[in-house]
Amino acid sequence: MQQLKQSSAHITLLPDPSEDRRANHRTRTVFRVARAQVHHEEGLVYIRNISDSGMKLGIGMPVVLNDLVRVWLSETISIEGRVVWENEAECGLQFAKEIDSVAVLRLTAEQIRSGETRAPRLSTDLPAVVTSEHGMRSARIRDVSQRGMKIAHDGSFAPGLAVKILLESGIERRGFVRWVRDELAGISLTELFSVDELRIVHTLGSGTYNG
The missing domain is CATH 2.40.10.220 (predicted glycosyltransferase like domains)
Structure with a gap:
């Protein structure tokens, strides 16, 4: 070997x-x-x-x-x-x-x-609307994987918070906040992204998506 x-x-x-x-x-x-x-x-x-x-x-x-x-x-x-x-x-x-x-x-x-490695993730910078018990908030997605995403938010997120995330492409996912560090939060999704959906999210964030 x-x-x-x-x-x-x-x-x-x-x-x-x-x-x-x-x-x-x-x-x-x-x-x-x-x-x-x-x-x-x-x-x-x-x-x-x-x-x-x-x-x-x-x-x-x-x-x-x-x-x-x-x-x-x-x-x-x-x-x-x-x-x-x-x-x-x-x-x-x-x-x-x-x-x-x-x-x-x-x-x-x-x-x-x-647990030494995470699911593959892609960097992006994409606006999103997050709905939770606190109402609707604007946020930005900083990276995304099939199972989750990292979001920059207004400071109102806390671990365990249930959220619904709507992207400008119309893609929507539900999940919950796993961790919070300052104004960044890790979201665990209850429904995985497909590889094709991730490609759309990534290219939207890089400004190269043309539908």
Whole structure:
């Protein structure tokens, strides 16, 4: 098996020359949401499957052949690959160097179980209307994930407060306040965002959404 080298920024996989490479191209089916970056654009993708030499992604962001795409499987583990095929909904990446895909999946699963990593999130700056027992308030969404969001508010939020959040796109979600730090609050959603909805929220916040 390959050895894992971890730093505060990322984890690098170091090949073991004695490793038996006969199973290098075995593909492992995965259905996991991850954060990805191509050029300077970020978005969320579905990892369909992964092998030691590449992965198949379900995408909602434009890519072309030979684009370099970096995929974060967790906050500390990322892999970069080059687009070798693509269609409107999916693409295939080939890694520059082979990895130990079993070790990567095992390590990210352990991070999730232990709470060491959060759900992939995207930075944004988007106005919203929040309704609670205090009435309607204007707020701004600072980042968003499938399960929650961070909101800048007027100071009236407290942990446990039930809220309904309406975005300018018409997307609406209910949730409750998990934590408050000064005028920032973490919201846990009772209904998850889809990857397509997150793409809309993210592009609205960056000013690039055109419907």
